[in-house]
Amino acid sequence: MSHHHSHAHQGGFDENAAERLAWSDAMLLGHGPMDDTHEEFVHVVKALAACNAVTALGCLQAVEDHLLAHFEAEREWMVRTEYPNMDCHLDEHQKVLDTVLRVNQLAKDGQVGLRDVRRLAAALADWFPKHATYLDSALSAWISKRRHGGVPVILRRDLAAGVQQESTFT
């Protein structure tokens, strides 16, 4: 799932990424609901990295549930704000989701061990900062541009035209 900066690390990602992952204001992108979602991402991935044999299945399910909601929320914001180039962003979500769904299913079938589950947590922790920096930050900026830019002016003009038209006919 992780293609960048992978040369130094076995398996294509930093195996210690989950230990380094920590929520801080430096990760805020400015869109409140998105920031809340990203804080939750950090918590569920940290919990997955710290899971044991008893908690692993629950932690995996929590990550899966989180990602379904996280990615669906961002998709809805993209659709609602007519975000350009959605495909690249959504492709990356899908790849990550596919991996989590696969590992969770294998875990339910008893076919992966704790070490694999922790490797998934490290892969997610390694992936997220890059995704947030390059793709989510662009989406956050786009949403606030749409919110504070031309759209409200256009709505106001439409409203004024409608009122004017109405008064012409009464």
Ligand SMILES: [Fe+2]
């Ligand atoms: Fe995100």
Ligand SMILES: [Fe+2]
């Ligand atoms: Fe995203």
